[in-house]
Amino acid sequence: MATEAQIEANRCNALKSTGPRTENGKKVTRLNAYRHGLTGQIEVVTRDEKEARDKFFAEIVSGLAPANAMENQFAYAVADGHWRLNRISSIESNLFTMAAIPHMPKYEQDCSEESSTEDPGGAAWTSAMDQGFASAMAFVEDSTRFQLLTTYEARIHRNMSKSLKQLTDLQATRRAAEAEHATTQNTLRQQALEEASLHCRLAEMEGVPCDPATDYPDPNGFVFSSAEIAQSIRRISHLKAARQAESSGWTPVKRRAA
Numbered sequence: 001m002a003t004e005a006q007i008e009a010n011r012c013n014a015l016k017s018t019g020p021r022t023e024n025g026k027k028v029t030r031l032n033a034y035r036h037g038l039t040g041q042i043e044v045v046t047r048d049e050k051e052a053r054d055k056f057f058a059e060i061v062s063g064l065a066p067a068n069a070m071e072n073q074f075a076y077a078v079a080d081g082h083w084r085l086n087r088i089s090s091i092e093s094n095l096f097t098m099a100a101i102p103h104m105p106k107y108e109q110d111c112s113e114e115s116s117t118e119d120p121g122g123a124a125w126t127s128a129m130d131q132g133f134a135s136a137m138a139f140v141e142d143s144t145r146f147q148l149l150t151t152y153e154a155r156i157h158r159n160m161s162k163s164l165k166q167l168t169d170l171q172a173t174r175r176a177a178e179a180e181h182a183t184t185q186n187t188l189r190q191q192a193l194e195e196a197s198l199h200c201r202l203a204e205m206e207g208v209p210c211d212p213a214t215d216y217p218d219p220n221g222f223v224f225s226s227a228e229i230a231q232s233i234r235r236i237s238h239l240k241a242a243r244q245a246e247s248s249g250w251t252p253v254k255r256r257a258a
Helices: 004-016 023-029 047-064 069-103 105-111 127-141 143-206 226-247
Strands: 032-035 042-045
Touching (some): 069 143
């Protein structure tokens, strides 16, 4: 519950603040509707808050490196959770500041002709001591608000942690699938290259032209250059000779040049 001094200080402050008077001032403080870049939803925020939040979200989301719409959704949820947690911390600080305002010298001088403070402890009593005790009293007298903040913070933290885990699980599954697909494609490509090389080697032996892409098209759509096929033929020939040498105890074996 606010003290009489706090209520009186708030009244004084209210009389001094009448809002922006110039057209430029009104433009700065006016709330405007914006369409959020990530969600597409209409949000009513100040321009400064939108710019600050968009920059904050962009850095968090970029760091999480989402690769599709679902991953982007969870990355956005994580960024939103961090933004809300930071806001809770700011609200808590503002609650303590609100309680300390009546004890600040500036407000005492503006709202009362008597700037001296009675010494309740029998010693020199300073405005800094008033502010310190005001923060403590704010917590004691209005603990419900702080409890709500704590509950709100815990809930956001749980949701954020859950979203982060879902994101990392999705990314791990996607990366594993991508790695498996890459391995499979590499195996299929190598097999197709060897088959194309054998077709060309046989055509060379028979003295007929060979174009694997036209004469023996690969079912998976792989197409190879003449240089790739020539290199593969040399590799196959060399590997065959190496296996023959191994089986004969590495006795030199003459082989036809590729």
